[in-house]
Amino acid sequence: MKRHHGRSRFYGALAGAVTLAVTAGGCGAAHSSSDAAPPSAAVGTSASGSAPAVDTAAWRKWGLSPLPAAPEPPADKPVKLSATGTVPVLAHIPTAQKVVFVTLDDGAEKDPKFIEMMRDLKVPITMFLMNDAIKDGYGYFKPLQEMGNHIQNHTLHHPVMNTVPLARQKEEVCGDQKILTHQYGTAPLLFRPPYGAYNANTKTAVGECGPRAIVWWRESMQINDMQYQAADHKLRPGDIILAHFRGPGELKGTTMTEMFGNLLKRIQEQGFAVARLEDYIQAPSA
Ligand SMILES: [Zn+2]
Known part of the structure; x- marks a missing residue:
């Protein structure tokens, strides 16, 4: 995994990204979860009186203490997508709010406990x-x-997009678009390239198949901790975090809910709330 120091180099590297290491292993075994957070009394960290009451018991059930409540998303969305033209690539959302966005890829692991966890915690995710x-x-x-x-x-089928021709890329994006639209009743607005790998043809295929942006990431969740793009290993406002629907087979015995709990702890340690990515992105007007 290459480390990119500084923002401009990071963005420069995006264009040439081939296969990012999104493997489950590799990183962060040092953080064992001995820090099963004592549910401190300092729950209502949100100064806003309008924030909904936090269900501390629900968080405690999962060995967690609540994250700060997400602020109201800006009325004027910081990212505005166009119905035409080349699709942009987003690795973060420009915002001063202390929020990050959690994305979950693939979908192989279907742990019923994770649904229970999301019902309890109400953390927004993008799948x-x-x-x-x-x-x-x-x-x-x-x-x-x-x-x-x-x-x-x-x-x-999860190909390395920049190694296959445009026609195949279109099959991949349009095919998934059609099935997801049919199954879930709404057409995806965003596209995540497998392994983060894309080229100019990917942008063409994505634009022609319906999604209006390619979504990259700034951090990649492993088992206990994230791999950071930033040299200081810190989250920044608006960062998009990559994680996966993975289970014990891919996580060295760790379950999906344990991995997700670890992710929330790492976010909480840095004082961030989790916001909904789509609340910060304006779809093209019809
Ligand atoms: Zn994937």
């Missing part, structure tokens, strides 16, 4: 679903969708 991983259980994701979470495009 980039890949048909090969979900076709044995489209229904699993519907309760997550009903909680307000959006389902987005992640190809039919």
Whole structure:
């Protein structure tokens, strides 16, 4: 995993990104979860009187203490997508709010406990679903969708997009778009390229198949901690975090809910709230 120091180098590297290491292993075994957070009394950290009451007991059930409540999303959305033209690539959302966005890819692991966890915690997630991983259980994701979470495009078969021709890229994006639209009743607005790999043809394929932006990431969740793009290993306002629907087989015995709990702890340690990505992105007006 290459480390990119500084923002301009990071963005320069995006264009040439080939296969990012999104493997489960590799990183952060040092953080064992001995810090099963004592549910401190300092729950109502949100100064805003309008924030909904935090269900501390629900968080405690999962060995967690509540994250700060997400602020109201800006009325004027910081990202505005166009119905035409080349699709942009987003690795973060320009915002001064102390929020990050959690994205979950693929869809192979379908742990019922994770649905229970999301019902309890109400943390917003964005799901980039890949048909090969979900076709044995489209229904699993519907309760997550009903909680307000959006389902987005992640190809039919998970190829390394910049190694296949335009026609194949279009099959991959348009095919997943069609199935997701049929299964979930709404057309994906966003596309996540497998391994983060894309080229000019990917942008063409994405634009022609319906999604209006490619979504990259700034941090990648492993088992206990994140891999950071930033050299200082700190979250920044508006960062998009990549995680996966993975279970013990991919996580060295760690469950999906344990991994997700670890992610929330790492976010909480840095004082961030989790906001909904789609609340910061304006779809093209019809
Ligand atoms: Zn993937």
